[in-house]
Amino acid sequence: MAQGSNLPEKNGKALFPLYTVTFIGTLGFGIILTFLVFLVTEYGGNALIYGLLASTYPAFQLIGAPILGRWSDIYGRKKILLLSQIGTLIAWIIFLVALFLPVTELIEVDSDILGVFVITLPLLAIFFARALDGLTGGNVSVANAYLADLTSEEDRNRNYGRMSVASNLGYVFGPALAGVLGATVYGEVLPVSAALVISIIGTAIIILFLPEAPACTPEEYPNPESTRKTLGQEHKECYKVKNEKKLNLRDVFKIEYIPFMLMLYFLIFLGFNIYYTAFPVFAVDALKWSPAALGIYFSVISAMMAFVQGPVLERLARRYRESILIVTGGFILGIQFILLIPGNIFLIYLAAAFFALGNGIMWPSILSVLSKFAGATYQGSVQGFAMSSSSFASIIGLLAGGLLYTQIESLSFLIAAVIIFIAVILSFRLIKIEKQKK
Template identity: 25%
Template structure:
């Protein structure tokens, strides 16, 4: 019988810390990028490409990492991912040319591809079906804290030097790597891993994508893409938007994102389960897409600091509630293929994180409001997709 979440606090804390660190790296770059742009004469398009480079590397490595998680074990892949992340952040902190920055983001993408599916599969291994939604909610909260509070941390630490946030990230990554090495135990035995590996077909990226089109998975995966696309397009240009339109300092930006992230995570941890029970996953997802689209449009017509704070809180909250609903559904659908599904979840997230920042950066150079309007359109498209999501039918298939 599997232990309860309360009985595995230490292990869960280490796992959640690891995934927090991975997603911290995605957002950490954002508040200091206006300064980088000024010093290195970069454009909004280049900023978008730097964020997209991280996601592209994650996309390429995710299916491979998902298979390795099932073949070699969760712990080994987590440790490798953390070590790569530390190296990536150290390189970025030392980089003086844009090519070095790209190299850093690529290595960072590889590290995220290792960490995300390994942690998700590990948590699925050690939790019961009953407690898994709660555990996935914790993972989503850790992702949200890392991805959304990353710019906040970067902004505060950036007060001590533009490169300090990256040295800080490298240090905590190496510490987490050491702690994981000594504290974590492999969640499955060698025999269990061998059985999963033997049952899994030898596949490549394209065959994995083909498998992901299965009716049980595809709508949820498309919504994962929409979530990543909309949030990354919105967040990538947030610091530039705030700097250019309102004259906000990195510290102002850090305050807004930090408060917004805390608001979202608190609601996520304490109310997510109740909202799913009352509304169901599908209705909750639809509500979040509507709220996200409305407030993304509102972002283009406000001007005061307080208004920006309120709007940002609700945009991030919408995304914070979307993620665990989708992750929980995919985990239930995965069965014994936790590594594959977690890897493809990471793949579709990467696809969104590639397209969102790249297009958002280009649109920003054309018109400062276009990235937010574009994010709103994408969320409306996602809402349309949910109309054809036969959730009950899929649930019945899972029960068979």
């Protein structure tokens, strides 16, 4: 076998640093998530600029993720995860420098459609930082492939759930930490500095504690009709594309069910990112929330989601098929978007509970199903293209969220709900597929 000979499928010691790196990555992002919308406003931007800035990361991730995913198949997961982490580290340095630049006006816009905003020098530097972070931002797809390398199929859903717990814990503590540090006289400087230090710690953990999965040299492209190879039952073998060509999108689409999963990825991220742009602006504009209030809300969601993706998902995964969890979770998630529309504080926090429950049982199940369809052969490449699909949806969703909010305000959440419900309807196909594979 070309890989996995010295990496047992159930390796808690190997997974623990992977969970830690995931936690540290989201902790840094959770810190900035709390005050980014306020920072954009302070430097002259509006809802559209906030959406544009938020979409910069996935736009460049769309370019970098497939490349990094492919490289992780060839050169090893650890090297590429380290490359990604170093890119994030440099990006935070640029972000910190941006806070000390003079607020020089570069472009001023006054439009009925786009609104009124100013592009300033610090905003431009922050855009550059987010672009660099996105370009090297294949860490999620590489981490997902890494986990698949180390985990047997029967344990994969549970372990993806645990990695999601680690991710959500970062969103629990990140906004809370940002609220404490941002309340000082140093403003945003301390939270960004904290994110920089956290990135340094993440880099050190990868270097010192994360084991390397041996590089995979594929030998033959998997036959789409071979469900044994497609579903990863020959879990540790590697195959090579004929004529040694790189695995491109056309090759990925030859793997059974992968195009369908990429479409689901796209729809889910499209709905999510309309919400991710519209809600912070809605919280500031309509609800008059402070950075601390917004941070508390995100922390509450993440804390509940960590609970759902831990003991709750573990119990549900033993009783129900992944396809059932995907459909049920997606339906609950769609309802939460509708609860946000009236702007009632009780309904908004009820929506937080629906978000945690729906996303908490749906998303790890989506990741598990995708990894099974990809198999061990091109795990990194498929995860990279899945990340590209989500990045493309994020670009559209984040930009659309900004534009929609400037035009229809809270009704933007209704658009997000409709998109999620479409994904739920399509997901019924997974129930049929799972029954066929029994």
